[in-house]
Amino acid sequence: MAPKSMRLIYFDARGKAEISRLVLAAAGQTYEDVRLTKEQWPAEKPNTPFLQLPVLEIDGKRYGQSIAIATYLAREFGFCGKSNIEELQINQAIQLAVDLMNTGSKAFYESDPAKKFPKYFQFFEKLLKESGTGFVVGNSLTLADIVFYDLVFNYISRKVASIEGYPLLQALSKTVESNEKIKAYLAARKPTEF
Amino acid sequence: MASSKIIVNYFDLTGRAEIIRLVLVYAGKEFEDNRISRDKWPEIKPKSPFGQLPFVEIDGKVYGQSLALANFFAREFNLYGRSNLDSLKIDQVAQLNEDFFQEVVKVFTADPEKKAEVEKKLQEEAAPKFWGFYERLLKENNGRYFVDDEVTLADLIVYDAITGFIGSFTGPLPDRYPLLKALVEKIGSNQRIAAYKAKHQ
Numbered sequence: 377m378a379p380k381s382m383r384l385i386y387f388d389a390r391g392k393a394e395i396s397r398l399v400l401a402a403a404g405q406t407y408e409d410v411r412l413t414k415e416q417w418p419a420e421k422p423n424t425p426f427l428q429l430p431v432l433e434i435d436g437k438r439y440g441q442s443i444a445i446a447t448y449l450a451r452e453f454g455f456c457g458k459s460n461i462e463e464l465q466i467n468q469a470i471q472l473a474v475d476l477m478n479t480g481s482k483a484f485y486e487s488d489p490a491k492k493f494p495k496y497f498q499f500f501e502k503l504l505k506e507s508g509t510g511f512v513v514g515n516s517l518t519l520a521d522i523v524f525y526d527l528v529f530n531y532i533s534r535k536v537a538s539i540e541g542y543p544l545l546q547a548l549s550k551t552v553e554s555n556e557k558i559k560a561y562l563a564a565r566k567p568t569e570f
Numbered sequence: 571m572a573s574s575k576i577i578v579n580y581f582d583l584t585g586r587a588e589i590i591r592l593v594l595v596y597a598g599k600e601f602e603d604n605r606i607s608r609d610k611w612p613e614i615k616p617k618s619p620f621g622q623l624p625f626v627e628i629d630g631k632v633y634g635q636s637l638a639l640a641n642f643f644a645r646e647f648n649l650y651g652r653s654n655l656d657s658l659k660i661d662q663v664a665q666l667n668e669d670f671f672q673e674v675v676k677v678f679t680a681d682p683e684k685k686a687e688v689e690k691k692l693q694e695e696a697a698p699k700f701w702g703f704y705e706r707l708l709k710e711n712n713g714r715y716f717v718d719d720e721v722t723l724a725d726l727i728v729y730d731a732i733t734g735f736i737g738s739f740t741g742p743l744p745d746r747y748p749l750l751k752a753l754v755e756k757i758g759s760n761q762r763i764a765a766y767k768a769k770h771q
Contacts, residue, residue: 444661448655448661464639467642474668
């Protein structure tokens with residue numbers, strides 16, 4: 377049963393909320409894109425389930441954890457695969473990306489950050505090769521593509537990694553960007569540092 | 571899936587694989603629990619999809635990432651709720667637990683001279699925070715389970731957090747979490763879980 381009203385609450389940034397915004401954009405779904413200022417956050421914090429953002433408010437009830445939220449939205453709007461095995465493959469890809477993000481903050485302070493990323497970019501490239509469709513899983517856009525796209529976008533825009541030498545990953549980025557609804561969303565998206 | 575051949579490959583530890591094993595055990599699904607010694611790992615590594623353990627073979631195809639696999643089996647065996655919203659509630663717990671796990675990672679990756687301090691932080695700050703979230707979520711539901719009125723992946727994840735790998739770093743659950751204590755009791759005394767745990771003391 378589709379929710380009647382949704383509010384996605386985060387800071388005025390891409391950060392952990394962007395994958396959810398991209399799913400909602402791809403789905404053509406209306407929602408309230410709430411962006412709190414740093415000054416507003418202390419008062420709002422106790423109203424969140426786990427003292428963190430993003431929060432997804434569905435028909436008045438609040439939920440936390442960015443991956444849980446994004447996956448819920450992806451399932452709700454058909455971006456989470458067509459079978460249980462496809463959903464396994466999508467989650468596998470997403471958890472790999474999360475592993476990279478967990479090591480990534482350490483790599484940011486390392487003298488040679490390029491050391492950490494090739495291992496993961498190789499896995500992403502491998503998954504794309506095994507799929508052979510231009511999408512990470514199946515033959516249409518899923519949350520896995522969106523997660524890879526957003527991660528690559530972040531690393532490249534902050535100049536901490538390059539995807540030179542990963543042609544399938546490069547192609548995937550272009551595929552996601554040229555999705556009609558995502559393209560429109562990206563064109564209107566206000567640039568933010570994070 | 572009922573007749574699928576499943577091999578769970580991991581070290582002889584609870585660690586990251588235990589949740590996969592618990593889901594399969596609870597569901598009564600037979601699987602090969604392949605526990606690999608450290609010296610055998612290098613020769614098995616090329617078989618793994620991402621150079622890591624655990625990886626699971628499902629009818630000959632290999633998959634990695636313990637949480638993705640636990641979710642998959644939970645869905646296969648009706649341990650993932652009855653609606654997308656139920657699944658969101660379960661994923662919320664699963665992702666919170668990933669954050670909890672990352673706090674434990676800080677302990678065993680800490681520099682030797684900082685280790686005691688990091689461990690203290692885990693036991694005095696992080697653990698009560700997550701235990702507190704879990705206790706509250708149980709209370710907000712019906713006091714018995716995380717979702718609906720039956721065991722789902724969320725209950726098994728928290729059972730594992732307390733009795734498995736995370737619990738070995740946090741120390742035992744204090745008495746001020748009665749709902750969590752009752753949940754751990756209940757899952758632990760499930761016949762299949764109890765028999766499985768008895769085999770791997």
